[in-house]
Amino acid sequence: MTTVTTRPPxxxxxxxxxxxxxxxxxxxxxxxxxxxxxxxxxxxxxFVVPLVLVVIMSASDWSLLAGNDGTNFPANYTEVLAxxxxxxxxVFTLKYTVIAxxxxxxxxxxxxxxxxxxxxxxxxxxxxxxLPTALGLASASLLFYALYSxxxxxxxxxxxxxxxxxxxxxxxxxxDGALWGTVILIVWRFxxxxxxxxxxxxxxxGQEVYESARMDGANTWQVFRKITLPLLKPxxxxxxxxxxxxxxxxxxxxxxxxxxxPDGSTMTVVQLVYNLAFESKRDLGMAAALSVLVLxxxxxxxxxxxxxxxxxxxx
Numbered sequence: 001m002t003t004v005t006t007r008p009p010x011x012x013x014x015x016x017x018x019x020x021x022x023x024x025x026x027x028x029x030x031x032x033x034x035x036x037x038x039x040x041x042x043x044x045x046x047f048v049v050p051l052v053l054v055v056i057m058s059a060s061d062w063s064l065l066a067g068n069d070g071t072n073f074p075a076n077y078t079e080v081l082a083x084x085x086x087x088x089x090x091v092f093t094l095k096y097t098v099i100a101x102x103x104x105x106x107x108x109x110x111x112x113x114x115x116x117x118x119x120x121x122x123x124x125x126x127x128x129x130x131l132p133t134a135l136g137l138a139s140a141s142l143l144f145y146a147l148y149s150x151x152x153x154x155x156x157x158x159x160x161x162x163x164x165x166x167x168x169x170x171x172x173x174x175x176d177g178a179l180w181g182t183v184i185l186i187v188w189r190f191x192x193x194x195x196x197x198x199x200x201x202x203x204x205x206g207q208e209v210y211e212s213a214r215m216d217g218a219n220t221w222q223v224f225r226k227i228t229l230p231l232l233k234p235x236x237x238x239x240x241x242x243x244x245x246x247x248x249x250x251x252x253x254x255x256x257x258x259x260x261x262p263d264g265s266t267m268t269v270v271q272l273v274y275n276l277a278f279e280s281k282r283d284l285g286m287a288a289a290l291s292v293l294v295l296x297x298x299x300x301x302x303x304x305x306x307x308x309x310x311x312x313x314x315x
Contacts, residue, residue, distance in 0.1 A: 108194025132189050148181055
């Protein structure tokens with residue numbers, strides 16, 4: 001009988017590893033640019049090109065009716081700064097921005113804390129607070145315009161029951177009434193949005209942090225001030241930047257509710273741009289110059305507040 005012995009393969013003669021295909025690495029950057037090109041083209045068409053055109057127009061004598069009639073730099077900028085409504089519109093826009101930002105961020109944070117805990121009614125409350133955000137700002141402005149109307153609006157009758165007016169109170173007829181009437185609209189329309197934004201930040205804070213603080217004897221105010229606010233700072237920074245930028249660029253609500261009145265008391269900077277371009281002077285050059293100034297101011301304000309909000313408490 002013949003015995004066959006199988007010799008194990010020598011460890012030193014192991015089969016070579018499979019060859020890796022050599023890809024053409026030179027195509028990597030090209031492929032990345034190819035993927036990014038649709039977005040780059042979209043950004044160029046929607047942002048870069050209009051920005052360049054606005055800068056060119058701001059240095060031109062460009063009338064809405066007569067077209068471009070040569071260079072008018074720096075006269076457009078000096079005329080804008082000397083315009084009788086420039087500084088009043090700047091002051092009013094800043095005043096409105098401060099009021100709207102404080103109310104929206106404060107109320108949004110309060111609502112977020114209210115609905116943070118999962119309970120029987122938290123889902124209903126979240127939905128209720130978010131419902132106004134589904135309505136467009138122009139539509140919401142038209143709705144409040146009807147509510148404030150002294151002829152058909154219910155607010156005049158409501159005030160008359162408390163002895164205010166005779167049933168035909170023009171809420172938007174005074175400077176303060178127009179301002180606060182618009183602020184009420186903005187708070188109703190956007191409070192739910194900022195609630196949702198800050199609620200996401202609150203839910204990103206681990207519960208173990210709160211439990212450790214309570215075990216150390218911290219009360220509710222100490223937990224809120226020492227834990228919630230510092231850990232919520234990124235969300236607060238984002239919410240503040242969005243709110244400040246949106247308030248500085250306010251146009252729809254004031255144009256629909258007040259048209260800048262009474263007597264120009266609610267004229268915002270963006271509404272002044274519109275008036276210069278299409279109503280009073282029909283001067284696209286001056287309107288473009290004011291737009292450039294607004295853009296520069298927005299960049300400076302956002303950079304400053306972003307650095308301030310991100311600054312460490314120890315600095």
